[in-house]
Amino acid sequence: MKIRIGYISNSSSSNFIIPGTDIIGVATKMTNIVIKDWTEKRNNSPQWVKKNKARKKIWYARLQQLSLKPSVGITFPSTNYDTWMIVNEGEIYIETSHNHDWKFPNNVLQITEGFFKNQDLIKNSFYYDLDLKMEHSYIKYLDNWNKSCVYCGQCVYKYYTDKTGKIICGFCGQKETLFL
Ligand SMILES: [Zn+2]
Numbered sequence: 694m695k696i697r698i699g700y701i702s703n704s705s706s707s708n709f710i711i712p713g714t715d716i717i718g719v720a721t722k723m724t725n726i727v728i729k730d731w732t733e734k735r736n737n738s739p740q741w742v743k744k745n746k747a748r749k750k751i752w753y754a755r756l757q758q759l760s761l762k763p764s765v766g767i768t769f770p771s772t773n774y775d776t777w778m779i780v781n782e783g784e785i786y787i788e789t790s791h792n793h794d795w796k797f798p799n800n801v802l803q804i805t806e807g808f809f810k811n812q813d814l815i816k817n818s819f820y821y822d823l824d825l826k827m828e829h830s831y832i833k834y835l836d837n838w839n840k841s842c843v844y845c846g847q848c849v850y851k852y853y854t855d856k857t858g859k860i861i862c863g864f865c866g867q868k869e870t871l872f873l
Pocket of ligand 1: 844867
């Protein structure tokens with residue numbers, strides 16, 4: 694069973710708008726930065742170098758094979774805040790963690806004041822998840838943080854839905870799970 698390992702989520706997000714439509718190219722660069730940072734955070738210990746290298750390989754392969762349907766974005770975990778990205782009218786809208794140095798070029802508009810003109814677009818879209826290998830909604834939060842997914846047993850605070858509204862565990866990706 695695939696478990697989505699991330700870090701505890703908080704509201705430390707950054708928003709960017711990048712000109713162009715090469716969402717797969719941008720996602721490839723961003724995932725490389727995430728993996729590099731995560732490996733450094735573990736002091737380049739051999740165990741984590743190996744784990745992260747394997748994860749990078751899987752993400753890269755999925756990105757290379759990905760043919761996104763129109764209006765479907767890409768999501769992957771990043772430190773403290775997952776990354777959500779989607780193409781809209783010739784630009785890539787990105788909501789992501791501010792805990793990585795993304796090294797975007799100068800023509801990238803960064804929106805840091807908390808107001809994101811297309812927040813509804815991000816919140817209401819569906820995304821291909823590089824870890825879970827499936828499409829799902831933007832993240833939703835449970836009111837009760839003590840609940841666990843009946844499939845993976847993870848203490849759950851986040852979930853997604855599919856296009857028919859079915860609940861998906863935010864950790865293992867199991868559909869129609871119950872949280873007990
Ligand atoms: Zn689960």
